[in-house]
Amino acid sequence: MEGLVYTALFAPLAGSLFAALFGMRPKTLLTGVVTSLLLLVSFIASTALLWHVMHVGPVHVKLMDWIVAGDMSIPFGFNVDQVTAVMMTVVTLVSTVVHIYSNGYMEHDKGFNRFFSYLSAFVFSMLVLVMSDNFLGLFIGWEGVGVCSWLLIGFWYHKPDVTRDENPSISPSWAANEAFIMNRIADLGMLIGIFLIYWNVGSLQYDAVFAAVPHLSHALLVAIGVFLFIGAMGKSAQFPLHTWLADAMEGPTPVSALIHAATMVTAGVYLVIRAHPLYSAVPGVGYFVAVVGTFVAIFAASMALVNRDLKRIIAYSTLSQLGYMFAAAGLGAYWVALFHLAAHAFFKALLFLGAGNVMHAMHDELDIFKMGGLKKVMKWTYIYMGVASLALAGIWPFAGFYSKDTILEVAFNEHTYGIWFVLWLTAGLTAFYSFRLVFLAFWSDERYKCYGFHPHEVQRYVLWAMFPLGLLAVIFGWYKEEFVDFVTGLLPAYEVSEHTHHMLPILVTVTLAIAIGGIVVAYVMYHKRLKRSEKVEASLPYRILYNQYYIPILYEKVFAKPYAELSDIAWKEIDLQVVDATVDGIAKVVEESGDATRRMQSGNLSDYLKWMAGGAIALAILAVIVVANG
Amino acid sequence: MIGLSHYLILAAILFAIGIVGVIRRKNLLMLFFATEIMLNAANIAFAAISSYTGDLGGQMFAFFIIAVAASEVAVGLGLLILIYRKYGTLDLDNFTMLKG
Numbered sequence: 001m002e003g004l005v006y007t008a009l010f011a012p013l014a015g016s017l018f019a020a021l022f023g024m025r026p027k028t029l030l031t032g033v034v035t036s037l038l039l040l041v042s043f044i045a046s047t048a049l050l051w052h053v054m055h056v057g058p059v060h061v062k063l064m065d066w067i068v069a070g071d072m073s074i075p076f077g078f079n080v081d082q083v084t085a086v087m088m089t090v091v092t093l094v095s096t097v098v099h100i101y102s103n104g105y106m107e108h109d110k111g112f113n114r115f116f117s118y119l120s121a122f123v124f125s126m127l128v129l130v131m132s133d134n135f136l137g138l139f140i141g142w143e144g145v146g147v148c149s150w151l152l153i154g155f156w157y158h159k160p161d162v163t164r165d166e167n168p169s170i171s172p173s174w175a176a177n178e179a180f181i182m183n184r185i186a187d188l189g190m191l192i193g194i195f196l197i198y199w200n201v202g203s204l205q206y207d208a209v210f211a212a213v214p215h216l217s218h219a220l221l222v223a224i225g226v227f228l229f230i231g232a233m234g235k236s237a238q239f240p241l242h243t244w245l246a247d248a249m250e251g252p253t254p255v256s257a258l259i260h261a262a263t264m265v266t267a268g269v270y271l272v273i274r275a276h277p278l279y280s281a282v283p284g285v286g287y288f289v290a291v292v293g294t295f296v297a298i299f300a301a302s303m304a305l306v307n308r309d310l311k312r313i314i315a316y317s318t319l320s321q322l323g324y325m326f327a328a329a330g331l332g333a334y335w336v337a338l339f340h341l342a343a344h345a346f347f348k349a350l351l352f353l354g355a356g357n358v359m360h361a362m363h364d365e366l367d368i369f370k371m372g373g374l375k376k377v378m379k380w381t382y383i384y385m386g387v388a389s390l391a392l393a394g395i396w397p398f399a400g401f402y403s404k405d406t407i408l409e410v411a412f413n414e415h416t417y418g419i420w421f422v423l424w425l426t427a428g429l430t431a432f433y434s435f436r437l438v439f440l441a442f443w444s445d446e447r448y449k450c451y452g453f454h455p456h457e458v459q460r461y462v463l464w465a466m467f468p469l470g471l472l473a474v475i476f477g478w479y480k481e482e483f484v485d486f487v488t489g490l491l492p493a494y495e496v497s498e499h500t501h502h503m504l505p506i507l508v509t510v511t512l513a514i515a516i517g518g519i520v521v522a523y524v525m526y527h528k529r530l531k532r533s534e535k536v537e538a539s540l541p542y543r544i545l546y547n548q549y550y551i552p553i554l555y556e557k558v559f560a561k562p563y564a565e566l567s568d569i570a571w572k573e574i575d576l577q578v579v580d581a582t583v584d585g586i587a588k589v590v591e592e593s594g595d596a597t598r599r600m601q602s603g604n605l606s607d608y609l610k611w612m613a614g615g616a617i618a619l620a621i622l623a624v625i626v627v628a629n630g
Numbered sequence: 631m632i633g634l635s636h637y638l639i640l641a642a643i644l645f646a647i648g649i650v651g652v653i654r655r656k657n658l659l660m661l662f663f664a665t666e667i668m669l670n671a672a673n674i675a676f677a678a679i680s681s682y683t684g685d686l687g688g689q690m691f692a693f694f695i696i697a698v699a700a701s702e703v704a705v706g707l708g709l710l711i712l713i714y715r716k717y718g719t720l721d722l723d724n725f726t727m728l729k730g
Contacts, residue, residue: 603725603726603727604722604723604726605722606653606656606722609652609661613653617649
């Protein structure tokens, strides 16, 4: 089994290094093919591991000792249990699809080889993150995906900065830096959490840490839980560290599909699921996690309602769905969170890849107000995106229905009716904005003609590559029972009470009702043609939502601007006036004294002898004084 | 009665004369004389203190100094003669090739 674990883990790394060899060269198709094949190998190995875990049991391997110093011993170990196996399979499947897809999508890009190198490096980091058997290994993967995310968001780094009105993300490199810095802030919290664990447990191995949880004080557990969650908030873009995710859409669309929808952003959820013994011990923190998640769910959904940017709408929906996952995990239904994570990975990646097809057809135009009627020219993309949107909206029998419905049941079962209501409302908003997108892009009048676009369907193999995701977006939910049986081998089973059980048909009905209601509203408003109303668009709520509650501007005014000014003061007043002046002063004293004493060196021996005699006398006097004084 | 301090004062006076000679004189030969005077001042002090404390170490040291001074003069005078042959003068103010 060790071989399988290492194959799954290192195949993407090998692909990445291979592609990196050709990084500075013009496009070579070979890199795309090799990395895709190696990803496929990794996926097959992961599936085999999944089977193995299912029928035999978890696999634990130790690659080597890593840090051994005094009492501290942290090995490079990998642990494939139920949760990891699910994560690995999801990650490698979506990655494989995205790799194949990118062969078509990045066809004309100058950085083709570089792109595949980064993308495979990301998959490797992500696998380290989910497979590590200790917190430090997880942190290494955590930082690795952060770096790859930075590289890939800023992939088109040559684009210049523009104003916020022109492009809310300003520029790819700006967005990349924003994402990286936001994550850095959160990572500090995560590091503090890891330090606390190490100080109090003396080990970072998951099993040792979780075995020690009952012996730790409540306050300490709360602190660890909160600090780890701060790390998760950054990676999963939860409020108030959420702004980077929408801006991260500056990256190429396959990147958005893989990193900023299906895998990396779910790392935070994975962390909470992984640390479930810890969060189960402090329900207060869990409740806080759930409340943050719920707030983000509706907060992000509301911003998606009015946005016109194809990718940003989907990005907000990702945020919103991450909120759902945190809500489920926070309420103690860890397997439900994992279930939604997997289902979401499939349909959201599909949705993004579909959006990529549309962008490809529309020459990178993202404004859905300029599209319309695309279903005639892009039938398969339309079907894929329709399926993904149905799954996202939670319509029976698509994957999203099962997972989202279960989250709502959990919220109801926990008697947190507030959370339930907000999530229920969000389900309606989700259905509305998803289908607003679908109707505006694929139905209604063919507005693209006014702008002179000639959309066309993408390559056939690209469409085929998307097929596994499309299939899973439909059928994944049907295997809920099997999924539950499998993951509850590790995660706590979550049973709903008798009362909730009786309420189930009603709950399902009202949830479906609001989802269908959302679709119907979208249909009525947008299916024929785009009706824009100046009055609505000028109204305050619309402008607030359209400008993301003015939070990016607020951050800029409250944090970025003062910080820049502070840096300016530090530079001009402190660095130049104090630090540099001190250093320059020392150099000046040395230089001037050297210049002054240079005259001593006349070359005349007689003068030297005078200096020498003077020095000797001075030393003699000094000696006398020292002796006389003591 | 001539005591230790008389010898030491003599040594100090001789040493001071030597130093003044080193500082003031420009002729290399005179510089040598001045150094010799200083060395002998030290010898006198050594011998006096040795006799005062009854320790022969000081006198032994004086002999060493005499030996070192003799060899130094032997080498130094040889160099002096060479310099005089080459430049025709022993005035230090003429030798400033090492001026910085």
